[in-house]
Amino acid sequence: MKKIILSADSTCDLNHELIGHHNVNSFPYTILLDENTYKDNVDITPAEIFRVYSEKKILPKTSAINVAEYYSYFKPWIDDGYEIIHVNLGSALTSSYNNCCIVANELKGIYPIDSHNLSTGSALLVLKAANMIKEGLSAKEISDRLNSHRENIHMSFVLDTLDFLHAGGRCSRTSSLGANLLKIKPVINVDNKSGAMDLGNKYRGTLNKVIVKYINDKLSSYDNINKENIFIVHSGIDSEYIELAKNTILEHTDFKKIHVTIASCTISCHCGPNTLGIAFETK
The missing domain is CATH 3.30.1180.10 (Hypothetical Protein Tm841; Chain: A;domain 3)
Structure with a gap:
């Protein structure tokens, strides 16, 4: 059985302790604010966004993770023989899940999960996936169970x-x-x-x-x-x-x-x- 990488959009909002404990990888959304580009929770925080809004009444624009970004992110793991469980921000809110599926169709071994949720709603799916990886389930089994568990x-x-x-x-x-x-x-x-x-x-x-x-x-x-x-x-x-x-x-x-x-x-x-x-x- 292939080893499994656990991954998620950064919008799952797991804290650093849980990310480290469960070995979760994440990819950040892009934030466009006041003519500057940032990576979400990497070089900008909500406090900075609220400060700019208070001073200039400017809100950021957020950019979905695109196909090229997902491809570059996943490919080294696939080349090394891993399978990947990736939990996405709900498809009703962003095109990221569809973009992830496009890459999964090209790089076999990626299992995108439409969380039907946001923030820590999707984080609960990530934690469930982490436990199933520890139990030794296959990536396909984990994907099927996560898709069944969303409504809980x-x-x-x-x-x-x-x-x-x-x-x-x-x-x-x-x-x-x-x-x-x-x-x-x-x-x-x-x-x-x-x-x-x-x-x-x-x-x-x-x-x-x-x-x-x-x-x-x-x-x-x-x-x-x-x-x-x-x-x-x-x-x-x-x-x-x-x-x-x-x-x-x-x-x-x-x-x-x-x-x-x-x-x-x-x-x-x-x-x-x-x-x-x-x-x-x-x-």
């Missing part, structure tokens, strides 16, 4: 402001102003059957009250939660809110591991600062 992953996040969705053309200025004035904080859910994003509950109040309500509502929606892992992902938020989220999770469900990670620039630039989300699995 639940990813959502709550926004502190609609300013960035408005700036990116995803909501009207009237909606943005109204939500901010009324202190409405909407939840965005990821549809794990398609990867599209849908509007969920709209909470009203301070961020600390909303975070508690949001997490309790999400975890109460399922009675078959897998208690192995849960992710808290944020775009840059005070540590007090992270601790509040951790405590709320543990008061509701006794997860073995709570992972905290910062969302990539590709994700954060659409959400804005103080965004916080959770991702978990059901059985």
Whole structure:
């Protein structure tokens, strides 16, 4: 059986500890900001994006990973006799998955996985793949199981402001102003059957009250939660809110591991600062 390389788009938002522990390789998206080009989470961070927006009202453009980039990235491993499991940002949100499939058709031994998800929703698939590699499953078996498992992953996040969705053309200025004035904080859910994003509950109040309500509502929606892992992902938020989220999770469900990670620039630039989300699995 061939050895397997585990890889993912950088938008899976795994932290450095998990990347090192599970030997995950990742390829960054390209960020275009203020006439400069950066590699996501390599030489630019969400904090820098928010600073530029605050000073100049400029949002970045993100560039999907193209065919040539994937080809150059994968080919040395294929030439060395490896097979590759690569988890992509959901195809409903980017052309990267389709570009990855084009390369996989040419370089045999690559298994692109459409996560039907984003951020740490796809990270949960990466961790599942890592465990299956350790168990000795073949790349084909891992690919089949990941594709079957996608609908067991639940990813959502709550926004502190609609300013960035408005700036990116995803909501009207009237909606943005109204939500901010009324202190409405909407939840965005990821549809794990398609990867599209849908509007969920709209909470009203301070961020600390909303975070508690949001997490309790999400975890109460399922009675078959897998208690192995849960992710808290944020775009840059005070540590007090992270601790509040951790405590709320543990008061509701006794997860073995709570992972905290910062969302990539590709994700954060659409959400804005103080965004916080959770991702978990059901059985």
